[in-house]
Amino acid sequence: MASSSASLAFFAISMVLLSSVALATDFVVGDDKGWTLDFNYTVWAQDKVFRVGDNLLFNYDSSKHNVVKVSQTEFHDCSSTAANDVFSSGKDGITLKSEGRKWYICGKGNHCSNHQMKLVINVESAAPAPAPTSSAPSLVASLSAGALIVAGAAILA
Ligand SMILES: *[C@@H]1O[C@H](CO)[C@@H](O)[C@H](O)[C@H]1NC(C)=O
Ligand SMILES: [Cu+2]
Numbered sequence: 001m002a003s004s005s006a007s008l009a010f011f012a013i014s015m016v017l018l019s020s021v022a023l024a025t026d027f028v029v030g031d032d033k034g035w036t037l038d039f040n041y042t043v044w045a046q047d048k049v050f051r052v053g054d055n056l057l058f059n060y061d062s063s064k065h066n067v068v069k070v071s072q073t074e075f076h077d078c079s080s081t082a083a084n085d086v087f088s089s090g091k092d093g094i095t096l097k098s099e100g101r102k103w104y105i106c107g108k109g110n111h112c113s114n115h116q117m118k119l120v121i122n123v124e125s126a127a128p129a130p131a132p133t134s135s136a137p138s139l140v141a142s143l144s145a146g147a148l149i150v151a152g153a154a155i156l157a
Contacts, residue, residue, distance in 0.1 A: 068107040
């Protein structure tokens, strides 16, 4: 009896955790073309909804390009300073951590100014779900769900 209700709880909580993980979307910037010259990233972004928790994946040749997170003004001017975050692995995953507009450019050569190597997106709040509105309760819920799974697995073993 105790064992079957524990396994039911185990299953239900696992599904909740799996579905919350599945809500985050990975966006491959530029799709098959990746992060490169003369690709219109405004067009790429315009039909997409970016949400907090989603990831941008920049794929590119690290000997030719990089990714610099910039301000709106820097985006407009295609400029950056040492204070900007620079990504240069050629396979950079950037998690969207907050709402609002985010600007990225390539900092190499004149790729931004002459080759449209710039991306601006608007990040919306996390996916609407029967989930809490702030991240603190959801962390607590995840932790307690994790503890229940461990307990459920122990009972089943
Ligand atoms: C990208 O495409 C949009 C929509 O067609 C256009 O308005 C914009 O000027 C293009 N950007 C460049 C740099 O060509
Ligand atoms: Cu570049």
